[in-house]
Amino acid sequence: DVVMTQSPLSLPVTLGQPASISCRSSQSLVYSDGNTYLNWFHQRPGQSPRRLIYKVSNWDSGVPDRFSGSGSGTDFTLKISRVEAEDVGVYYCMQGTHWPPTFGGGTKVEIK
Amino acid sequence: QVQLQESGPGLVKPSETLSLACTVSGGSISSYFWSWIRQPPGKGLEWIAYISYSGITNYNPSLKSRVTISVETSKNQFSLKLSSVTAADTAVYYCARGGVDTVDYWGQGTLVTVSS
Numbered sequence: 001d002v003v004m005t006q007s008p009l010s011l012p013v014t015l016g017q018p019a020s021i022s023c024r025s026s027q028s029l030v031y032s033d034g035n036t037y038l039n040w041f042h043q044r045p046g047q048s049p050r051r052l053i054y055k056v057s058n059w060d061s062g063v064p065d066r067f068s069g070s071g072s073g074t075d076f077t078l079k080i081s082r083v084e085a086e087d088v089g090v091y092y093c094m095q096g097t098h099w100p101p102t103f104g105g106g107t108k109v110e111i112k
Numbered sequence: 113q114v115q116l117q118e119s120g121p122g123l124v125k126p127s128e129t130l131s132l133a134c135t136v137s138g139g140s141i142s143s144y145f146w147s148w149i150r151q152p153p154g155k156g157l158e159w160i161a162y163i164s165y166s167g168i169t170n171y172n173p174s175l176k177s178r179v180t181i182s183v184e185t186s187k188n189q190f191s192l193k194l195s196s197v198t199a200a201d202t203a204v205y206y207c208a209r210g211g212v213d214t215v216d217y218w219g220q221g222t223l224v225t226v227s228s
Contacts, residue, residue: 001174037213048206048218049157060216092157096213100172103157 002027002095006104012112019080021107023093028073030097037096040069040078043106044089053078085111114139116207116219123225124201130194130224134207141165141188145211148181148192150203151221158203162211163190170211197226 003026013019029036038056041049051060053069056076066081080087088111093104120132134146148160161171161181171179175194183190194201204223208215 031213035213039214048221050218051214051216054214054216094157094214099170100174101159101213103159105156 001100002029002098002102004093004095004102004104006091006093006107008107009105011107011109013080013083013109014112015085016082019083019087019109021078021091021093021109023071023076023078023104025074025076025095027098029076029095030073036072038069038071038076039094039096040067041092041094041103042087042089043092047089049092080109083109083111114209114217116209116217118205118207118219118222120222120224122223123227124197125228126198126226127196130192130197130201130205130226132192132205132207132222132224134190134192134219136188136190136209141183141185141190144209146183146190147208147211147215149206149208149215149218151206152200152203153223160192160194160205164211199226202226 005024007022036056040053043049052063057069068079090106090108092106115137117135124130142165145162145164147162151157163169163181163183178195180193202225204221206221207219209217
């Protein structure tokens with residue numbers, strides 16, 4: 001299985017400040033069709049995950065534009081330009097290029 | 113908006129079969145893939161399997177020998193069966209729309225505890 005490694009595990013941030021989460025895969029996530037199936041999800045405590053980003057950098061409907069995704073190959077990043085209180089929770093990257101799809105271990109974002 | 117709702121027993125005895133159903137509302141089950149994903153308490157997410165509306169399936173090799181996923185389009189529902197469960201199968205089980213490369217809509221999840 002493709003191993004997805006996220007860092008950091010925990011990310012204390014100040015409201016209004018930027019935040020960045022790294023996700024690295026053990027294999028290239030470029031599929032034979034040329035697409036890179038890397039997704040980002042946000043899970044608040046007691047809730048199901050919500051997809052924020054798909055195919056590296058595409059926003060889901062309703063996702064604030066302070067979130068952005070970037071990267072290629074095996075290295076990917078989720079950035080929050082200005083953290084708001086509602087952004088706390090765990091963020092997961094997930095690859096859908098290779099079967100089975102696999103998730104990173106998660107990055108817990110909390111407010112300082 | 114599409115909504116998914118898991119249903120089934122919250123407690124299953126070791127060695128028995130876990131059975132869950134996911135009812136889709138606000139949209140048709142046709143034309144999409146549908147998945148089961150689980151999350152042990154305090155841990156990360158694990159993909160179990162997906163099925164298409166036409167019955168095409170794919171299973172996580174780590175669980176394949178114990179898992180069956182099925183779809184019932186007339187009920188707008190799909191189901192999961194996991195046999196020979198152990199305590200390691202205790203988790204929140206989510207159903208979700210999608211399966212080949214991503215999922216977009218998730219159910220609220222249902223906690224299944226394996227215990228005698």
